[in-house]
Amino acid sequence: MTHLPVLSPLLIEEQVRAALIEDLGRAGDITSQATIAPEMTATAELNVRESGVIAGMELAAAAFRLMDPSVRFEALVRDGDRVAADAVLARVSGPARAVLSAERVALNFLMHLSGVATYTAAFADEIAHTNAKVCCTRKTMPGLRALEKYAVRMGGGSSHRYGLDDAILIKDNHIAVSGGVTGAIRAARDFAGHLVKVEVEVTTLEELEEALEAAPDVILLDNMVPELLRRAVEINCDCAGLSEETYFGDPRRVKLEASGNVNLKTIRAIAETGVDYISTSKITMAAPTLDIGLDVVVR
Template sequence: MTTPHLPVLSPLMVEEQVRAALAEDLGRAGDITSQATVAPGMTARAELNVREEGVLAGLDLARAAFRLMDPAIRFEAFFADGDRLASGTAIAHIAGPARAVLSAERVALNFLMHLSGVATHTARFAAEIGHTQARVCCTRKTIPGLRALEKYAVRMGGGSSHRYGLDDAILIKDNHIAVSGGVAGAIRAARAFAGHLVKVEVEVTTLAELEEALEAGPDVVLLDNMGPELLRRAVEINRDSAGLNDRTYAGDPRRAKLEASGNVNLTTVRAIAETGVDYISTSKITMAAPTLDIGLDVVLD
């Protein structure tokens, strides 16, 4: 199997996010604590140290925080995003004007701790299902303004992304079905509306809805809040329905990809994956990920 290339963050996005965060933190008067206690012209050396095992993500944002505060700051990284880190590891060395180093510290750490936390939590889920074909996916349940960054961190942890927003894929959920009048009708309407590059996914909650959906030929069926037994039966129904129309995936005997969602956590994800579904989507890897403990420590001569 071909190993996918890791994603990269756009430098424009990084700069925009970091500038906004620095402006929020500096306010109208700047870092008055550093101005009051650190003399102009003083320099400082520091290390970014990780204090627990985890997966690194957000290094470019941390680097940008120091660079935007003062271009004279030197930032030397020893690892890259996606690397697994042991507790006590030095991630980077920083040196330059002391006021600027201290002023950029919190913004750099906020990005680095949050995104590394997302990557680390995702890696825990991915490790639980590594023996199966299933992939763990994040959803649109992200912190407003940070979606692209959090989805990037999920990829660093070995996960996959669901749709980025309302505009890049059609996901027909229960409320759409209720308003439109039925599963099959909603799928057909979506097919008539969508361009040939737009995927159509539909959410179902029962096996009867699954069978109705498969007749209409979606690309993906989201199996919402089904336990392992129902999920296994859904996989069988999907496999048995192959060949009923021309939407069969090449080389795959099933008509549609199946995605499980609901009640997904580190305790349940293995059993869900072992049912044979293709994807498992969960908000836990973005909305419930604890931060990774990373600190900036000044190095005294």
């Protein structure tokens, strides 16, 4: 059974509270104060204008709750759901001032994270016929990394390391400074605990073969064309003494990750070379928002 990820309630409250404080400023929502009497109530719907994958419902709910605990938020979909255009995502009712004051913060989170989830799903759908997984990286908007990585997983993607402290990724600049692929991997092995993964970036097949001798956990194949990626998979298979039939899932082999020039037009060919993971910043840094609005229901 595969369980979907969840966001910590503490993280949700921290993020939403900060966003509300930023929006309300020093005087609060002066438009709602000027035009709406304190005793007035409102009912509204969160409507999605285009098809997509939803992420961020708990953050939207928290925006209304933190503005006024008496606001009722009725979610009609869950994160990870694929929805059609014009679907109603939630109904909100309560003090009108609170509903309208929380509207933008709720929509900002929901539109952005649903956009990330939707764009990720487009990449994941392209390679669903392969064993490869599309991954996000550390290229995220500052302060939103945990939320964006959550949204990627809602869209069917996978997460690379969260930060500099949870895995060792030896890149070209580390290799240049340390003096070579083998030395960098061995130094990382000596430094890391037994639960810390070690990945190394290579740009040529010669560097790949050198890296395989030092046995990292993962090798990142950077900016290689599909022909080279396919050859890299063959070399990895040969070094592990495996046939193609037993290649996937065998713990003796090194996992291979491809990066560079990954987009919706190229990811299928990359995945079909046999790599395990394909990392791209596109799904977090280039995802368009999903068009979602809040409409007051007038009776």
